[in-house]
Each structure stands twice: as C-alpha cells, then as structure tokens.
Amino acid sequence: MSRARRPVEVPLDFPREWIEFLDPADEQHLVRADLTWLLSRWTCVFGSSCHGILPGRAEDGCCSHGAFFTDADDENRVKAAVAKLSPETWQRHRRGFKNWTEMDTVDGTKPTRRTATRSGDGPCVFLNDADFAGGGGCALHAQALRDGVHPLKYKPDVCWQLPIRREQDWIKRADGTKLLQSTLTEFDRRGWGPGGHDLAWWCTSSPEAHVGTEAMYLSYAPELTELIGEPAYQKLAELCDARLKAGMVAVHPATVVALATPTMPKRRGGREPASPRPT
Known part of the structure; x- marks a missing residue:
C-alpha cells in the first residue's frame, strides 16, 4: 500500500509535553513521562476500525x-497460560513449547525465540479467526478474560505493552549520583525500526484510534502500573489529573483531529478484548 493510499495519520514529529518525578517508593528511580501521549484519547480499535499493519x-x-519474548520470565508466564488453552479455545492448538514458538532475529544477527506464525507470512499462531466457535482474536487474551485476570498476565510482554514504549537506562547526574530512568512514551512507527515506516497503517498516529472516552493514563492503568509500580503510577495519575485540569499545551494532534470530527464514534478506553463465547 502506497503512503498516499494509507488511512490518514498525523506526522510523527510534533510538540510534546513531558514530566519527570521520583518514584515515591524508590528515590533512585526517576520516571520521565510523555504527557502528550498519556493524556491522548488513543484506544485499541481491534475488530472494528483497525486497518491492520499489512495491506489487506x-x-x-x-x-x-x-x-518476541523479552526474557525467561516472559516465556514462562506465557507457557503457563498456554497450558490453559484447549482445541475448543485455541483454533491452532499445538502441544509443546517448541511447536508454538520459533527462532527468528530482531537485529539480523542474534537468534531470538518468538511465538510462531501459522505460515511464512503469519499471522501469529494464537490469533483465532473472527468466526471461530471458541471466540475470535487472541486466544491468550480471551483465556485471561475467562479466568477473570488481566490479559497482561497471560500475553507476551510486547503484546500487552504496545503501544506504550518503556525505555530504561541508568543515568549519572552532575553530582555523581546514579538513577534508573524509566521513560514512558508512544510506540510510534519508529519504534519498529526502519521497517516501521513501511507498515500499511499504524494506530498511534491515526485519529481513527484516538476515540477513547478517557485518557490513556486511565484506560491503561494496569499496564502502566506493571511497568513502573503502584506508587509511581499513583503519582503519575495525580500529575496527569492536575495537567488535565490546568489545560494541555501540546495535545496529541491525532486526538485533536478525532475530537473535531463528530462522525468518529467514541469508544470506552482501553485495549479492545477478544469476546470469548461460552464453550
């Protein structure tokens, strides 16, 4: 799909508001948060107005x-979740870790394990078809809902974190003190590397996905809490509340377009869940 034919997206570069604060539970943990992103009205539109990342x-x-898995803890958590699935709830049911994972590479050199795809060009083996009797969408996501837990407990890290990008680095201040800096921002096209610019569509830049009824820091509270901890999230929410009341200077342009377009239906904030059917 040529860029000219893509659904409308805003440019990648625009003014952003940032805030920094120390984690109330850890004076060596500095949180740097992109308020323009966290106060946006982005929400997952999977199954409704999502165009997907590949043409057609x-x-x-x-x-x-x-x-791709981030570490052994990520692999083990997903292993435990997969053990809960059955042929009735997972359309491409497979037994054995090596049968639902495969080796690939992120950087072109180092082999890394990831969830398998159905064929050479995908999609992910855990993606049930929309008309599957056990429920369409991510089988792991649907199982979490059946079990009454948040999907982040069952899905690979990258799946539940998107489209939030967390970067962590140890930084050294002028006085020699060291802090762990956690940066929370938007996982835009560039987050995928050079190939991100070739995606047919990416939701964070699209007004069609900025139709949530509440700001992201609220709809993604569980994910943000998992990323930075409960005390830090509560402080972040307090600061976000205050910024909303004061009035944003740099609003996300995709949210601006969405709010100015009355034909765009507003959706309840948060990641759209798969809808498991009774089995």
Whole structure:
C-alpha cells in the first residue's frame, strides 16, 4: 500500500509535553513521562476500525507477526497460560513449547525465540479467526478474560505493552549520583525500526484510534502500573489529573483531529478484548 493510499495519520514529529518525578517508593528511580501521549484519547480499535499493519489483512490487527519474548520470565508466564488453552479455545492448538514458538532475529544477527506464525507470512499462531466457535482474536487474551485476570498476565510482554514504549537506562547526574530512568512514551512507527515506516497503517498516529472516552493514563492503568509500580503510577495519575485540569499545551494532534470530527464514534478506553463465547 502506497503512503498516499494509507488511512490518514498525523506526522510523527510534533510538540510534546513531558514530566519527570521520583518514584515515591524508590528515590533512585526517576520516571520521565510523555504527557502528550498519556493524556491522548488513543484506544485499541481491534475488530472494528483497525486497518491492520499489512495491506489487506485488517483482521490481523497488529498480530501479523510473531511476538518476541523479552526474557525467561516472559516465556514462562506465557507457557503457563498456554497450558490453559484447549482445541475448543485455541483454533491452532499445538502441544509443546517448541511447536508454538520459533527462532527468528530482531537485529539480523542474534537468534531470538518468538511465538510462531501459522505460515511464512503469519499471522501469529494464537490469533483465532473472527468466526471461530471458541471466540475470535487472541486466544491468550480471551483465556485471561475467562479466568477473570488481566490479559497482561497471560500475553507476551510486547503484546500487552504496545503501544506504550518503556525505555530504561541508568543515568549519572552532575553530582555523581546514579538513577534508573524509566521513560514512558508512544510506540510510534519508529519504534519498529526502519521497517516501521513501511507498515500499511499504524494506530498511534491515526485519529481513527484516538476515540477513547478517557485518557490513556486511565484506560491503561494496569499496564502502566506493571511497568513502573503502584506508587509511581499513583503519582503519575495525580500529575496527569492536575495537567488535565490546568489545560494541555501540546495535545496529541491525532486526538485533536478525532475530537473535531463528530462522525468518529467514541469508544470506552482501553485495549479492545477478544469476546470469548461460552464453550
């Protein structure tokens, strides 16, 4: 799909508001947060107005490729979740870790394990078809909902974190003190590397996905809490509340367009869940 034919997206570069604060529970943890992103009205539109990242495959959403694991803890958490699935709830049911994962590379050199794809060009093996009797969408997401837990407890890290980008680095201040800096911002096209510019569509830049009824720091509270901890999230929410009351200077341009377009239906904030059917 040529860029001229893509659904409308705002440019990648625009003014952003940032805030920094120390974690109330850890004086060596500095949180740097992108308020323009966290106060945006982005919400997951999977299964409704999502165009998907590959041309002609809107039904895949952002599941057109396998998800790389971040570490052993990530792998083990997903292993435990997969053990809960059955042929009735997972359309491409497979037994054995090596049968639902495969080796690939992120940087072109180092082999890394990720969730398998159905074929050479995907999509992810955990993506059930929309008409599957056990429920369409991510099988792991749907199982979490059936079990009454948040999907982040079952899904690979990259899947539940998107489209929030967290970067962590130890920084040294002028007085020699060291802090762990956690930066929370938007996972835009550039987050995927050079190939991100070739995606058919990416939701964070699209007004069609900025239709949530509440700001992201509220709709993504569980994910943000998991990323920075409960005390830090509560402080972040307090600061976000205050910024909203004061009035934003740099509002996300995709949110601006969405709010100015009355034909765009507003959606309840947060990631759109798969809808598991009774089995």
